[in-house]
Amino acid sequence: MRARIPSAALALGLATGSAPAQEVGRAPGQHLFDIELPTIDGSKTLRLSDFRGKKLLLVEFASW
Amino acid sequence: MRASGELAVVGITQEQHPDRCRLYAQWQELDWPILWDPFNLTGSAAVPIVSGIDAHGVVRAALRNPERDAADEFFEKAYEPPASAPAAEIPVRRELLAAGSTPDTLAEWAIAKMLWEGPAAYDDGIAALEEAVGQRGEDPVLLFRLGVAHRLRYDSPAGRSGDFQASLDHWTHALRKDPNQYIWRRRIQQWGPRLDKPYAFYDWVARAREEIAARGAEPIAVAVALTGSEVADQSNVLPARKEERANPDPKREIAQDEVGLVRVAAAAALNTSAGGRNRSQPTARVYVELRPDPVRDVHWSNDAGPTLVWISVPQGWRLEQNLHELPLPGAEPSNETRRLELEVLASSAEARPIVRGFALYYVCEGESGECVYRRRDFEIELPLL
Numbered sequence: 001m002r003a004r005i006p007s008a009a010l011a012l013g014l015a016t017g018s019a020p021a022q023e024v025g026r027a028p029g030q031h032l033f034d035i036e037l038p039t040i041d042g043s044k045t046l047r048l049s050d051f052r053g054k055k056l057l058l059v060e061f062a063s064w
Numbered sequence: 065m066r067a068s069g070e071l072a073v074v075g076i077t078q079e080q081h082p083d084r085c086r087l088y089a090q091w092q093e094l095d096w097p098i099l100w101d102p103f104n105l106t107g108s109a110a111v112p113i114v115s116g117i118d119a120h121g122v123v124r125a126a127l128r129n130p131e132r133d134a135a136d137e138f139f140e141k142a143y144e145p146p147a148s149a150p151a152a153e154i155p156v157r158r159e160l161l162a163a164g165s166t167p168d169t170l171a172e173w174a175i176a177k178m179l180w181e182g183p184a185a186y187d188d189g190i191a192a193l194e195e196a197v198g199q200r201g202e203d204p205v206l207l208f209r210l211g212v213a214h215r216l217r218y219d220s221p222a223g224r225s226g227d228f229q230a231s232l233d234h235w236t237h238a239l240r241k242d243p244n245q246y247i248w249r250r251r252i253q254q255w256g257p258r259l260d261k262p263y264a265f266y267d268w269v270a271r272a273r274e275e276i277a278a279r280g281a282e283p284i285a286v287a288v289a290l291t292g293s294e295v296a297d298q299s300n301v302l303p304a305r306k307e308e309r310a311n312p313d314p315k316r317e318i319a320q321d322e323v324g325l326v327r328v329a330a331a332a333a334l335n336t337s338a339g340g341r342n343r344s345q346p347t348a349r350v351y352v353e354l355r356p357d358p359v360r361d362v363h364w365s366n367d368a369g370p371t372l373v374w375i376s377v378p379q380g381w382r383l384e385q386n387l388h389e390l391p392l393p394g395a396e397p398s399n400e401t402r403r404l405e406l407e408v409l410a411s412s413a414e415a416r417p418i419v420r421g422f423a424l425y426y427v428c429e430g431e432s433g434e435c436v437y438r439r440r441d442f443e444i445e446l447p448l449l
Contacts, residue, residue: 031151
């Protein structure tokens with residue numbers, strides 16, 4: 001059965017205005033950068049390495 | 065896989081304003097955490113990017129088009145731990161305690177302060193980034209981030225009248241150094257002229273609010289009001305010239321507002337191709353903002369007449385109209401900030417052309433203070449080359 005990417009990630013591919021896609025720093029085989037940032041509601045701070053131990057779907061986007 | 069805890073989904077948004085993304089997430093019912101990266105710390109030059117990362121932090125799938133790409137292998141495969149060491153951390157952390165003295169450490173400290181302490185840190189953050197830029201010179205990454213800082217402060221209660229133009233100038237400077245940076249390009253185009261827009265940026269907001277309300281929920285409030293530019297669609301032509309109206313004060317007979325009863329600020333966002341292949345026809349979106357002085361308790365005397373703004377452009381330039389009458393909220397006194405947006409099309413790439421204008425307004429000072437009719441002149445120098 002074909003694996004499903006969460007539908008919200010699909011929606012982003014259609015709904016957001018996009019620019020030419022690039023994969024610098026995200027190419028398969030590379031370690032992903034680690035970063036600590038606040039959430040958009042400011043309620044908490046998360047670090048990408050917090051998600052080690054499980055697979056991660058990282059969606060970089062903008063609502064414009 | 066999400067339900068079982070084997071898969072997490074995290075977003076990172078490259079936007080100046082997190083609240084717009086919050087509204088978007090509410091509308092689209094995104095139930096995963098979204099991180100806010102206004103300073104483009106990730107260095108992404110474009111969005112959207114969807115990446116599949118294994119449990120050891122290694123990128124295993126670059127999903128350029130989630131509709132087509134087969135992600136089967138990523139979701140189903142168990143990946144072995146990598147032999148190499150993890151990638152470096154982007155060194156901006158919440159607990160950064162002291163500013164360093166190098167451009168990088170100054171910038172890291174400034175950004176951390178502004179991300180986690182908000183408006184109280186904007187003055188210090190901008191000062192530190194200016195120091196970093198001063199030390200390193202024309203570093204496009206630092207310039208972009210300094211522009212972000214100025215816009216953050218502009219949108220806060222501590223905003224200064226020059227912050228908006230400073231943000232646009234720094235972003236434009238950064239983009240000219242790295243024209244392939246589409247995150248930076250979009251940050252300018254968000255406020256830029258319609259002739260330079262690839263699409264409408266935030267025209268979805270109205271529909272989102274309607275649909276969220278129809279679901280019985282309260283739409284998340286947008287903290288910073290959308291400008292006309294941010295919801296405007298792309299256009300290939302400047303709007304047709306409207307009927308000519310005469311200069312309301314050609315002989316400068318109206319007294320100048322010498323004491324600043326109204327603070328007038330003007331800014332211009334250039335097309336991002338200015339200086340490039342569209343050099344012969346640069347275009348700009350001009351912003352004029354009039355804010356009654358709160359210290360003097362100044363308010364608009366709406367029953368006396370409207371606020372007028374006259375715009376002059378260099379010979380041969382085009383604009384839709386010279387005279388603008390700003391809408392009145394009603395007959396009662398008010399003290400809201402009044403804004404005007406318009407677009408101009410240059411006839412040629414002059415080195416540093418100047419857009420000039422003046423505002424005429426009726427205002428009163430205090431509840432029983434004097435009511436006057438005043439003029440305030442302004443000008444915007446556009447660095448088109």
